[in-house]
Amino acid sequence: MANYKEEAIILRAHDLGEADRIVTMLTAGRGVRRAVAKGVKRTGSKFGARLEPFTHTHAVLHEGRNLDTVVQAETIRSHAAIREDFGKFLYGEAMLEMIEKSLHEGQKVSRVFDALRVTLEVLEGETSSPALLLAAFELKVCALIGYRPHLDKCLHCGRDLGSEERAWLDLAGGGMSCRSCRGGSENLIPLSQEALRLIRDLLAASMAAISRWEKDDRLTREALETCFRFSESFLERPLRSRRVVLRYLDGNLN
């Protein structure tokens, strides 16, 4: 089997035996791939820290039957500032875990790669609310893989929700329900008009713009938890990092 070159972002790395590591990465052209990096834990390894989570790299991989092998890795951006800031690390880790668990191995979604690349660059810089970046990232990735939430009108009767005081996110329907139509549906999340407006804005705005927004902590939490529940409604596995993020956010709320 042949070698191939890919731009990639490292999602996760775990030990394999004494010296090797298994690296899970999102590649620009081939989706999520898993590869073994041999001898990476030995001092003087040619890989050094180049295969740490968050690293954006040019990699050469050798294609294997089950697992690829990392032949070479040149760092484009290490994103060390994310790994060194506890808060940014938690939000960033939730982004990486979402990618790993929402894409099937090999599913090619180059726009998801671009979304992750841009979001990590913004997260690494000055940002007033990494929690809003994470909420926006969740929504944008959902939209890119075919689960764009419908937020403007009631799914059932088509009523414009702009003037309603409250609306309900219908997880089974993938959109909003008005007060009169919500009866009978299960899995509804009540949303304030403010939170609904924020979620719409997060879906539409660029990450660079969102990084400068400052919103009330409780509103931010409402939006983030809603985004989590929306994406979890179609992911098969629960995401561990999200519970950690919410606990961290609650610690900052008082």
Ligand SMILES: [Zn+2]
């Ligand atoms: Zn309705």
